[in-house]
Amino acid sequence: MNLKSVRSKKTLLITAFNHRLDCLFAVVGQDSEFTETSETKGRVTVIRDTKTGTLVGVNFFAPAQILGSDALHDGQVQLGAADVAKLNAALAAAGFSDRLEADTKPRFVIGFVKELKKHPNSDHLKIAQVDDGEDKLRQIVVGSPNVAEGQKVVVALPGAFMPSGKIIWPGELRGVSSYGMLCAPRELALPNAPQKPGLLILPEDAEVGAPFEPAKLDLHY
Known part of the structure; x- marks a missing residue:
């Protein structure tokens, strides 16, 4: 699944689940295959802008182990602050310093x-x-x-x-x-x-x- 979005000064978090890949995509900025780099630790992949180092998104594999299966369905998934806190705990456990912010707008x-x-x-x-x-x-x-x-x-x-x-x-x-x-x-x-x-x-x-x-x-x- 290729997700694109706008980079914004305001909080932006778009999350979508792909059952076939068993992956939750968390998008926070515009991505481009020509200007991004990725780093994987365990079941978490962080994607950043190559030039600026800005966080673009995070891929969480086997996300049911983080959020529970009831929170997941194919397509866009709306997550509240408690769910985002669980994703941030998974980021920290994988050794990443990046953190996501809940976005309910x-x-x-x-x-x-x-x-x-x-x-x-x-x-x-x-x-x-x-x-x-x-x-x-x-x-x-x-x-x-x-x-x-x-x-x-x-x-x-x-x-x-x-x-x-x-x-x-x-x-x-x-x-x-x-x-x-x-x-x-x-x-x-x-x-x-x-x-x-x-x-x-x-x-x-x-x-x-x-x-x-x-x-x-x-x-x-």
Whole structure:
């Protein structure tokens, strides 16, 4: 499983379990096969940025011995502070000084498209300024044909682990910075989602900045 994410000054911890490999992947920064190095001690592998030495992630093999089998299932695994403490104990026992920080921040939130303008270098892309409940608007480049100002949408923030296994991180699309993604139903793997482009438009009474919880919303698509 190749996990990618954004390096951030804020706490970032994305954990995912692969049953076939019997491995828990703990990602804290953006990785690249060209700029990373790894070190293995026992059943723990630490991955660092080659140039800076910054921790990128940790692979825990046979993680049920650390967390118990009830905490694990294929795909993204949400861990609380107590579970992260167990991972840190395993790191220490293996002889590593690196430590992970618990991260419970929701990565899929409700946003409001406040402004929208054409992308200067594309006929189909647009630049959205999105209110996601933070102090500043978030700039996101979007290519969905149904995007419009005044919509409430699902925002995948940097660090969001998509159902496809992809992790969202800041980047550029045709020379314009983008700090997240606006999501279609199919990208969220929602039941009976149409397999075509188009954002999931949320009800007008959806709360901006709140975590996206499908069961609590009246969704139509």
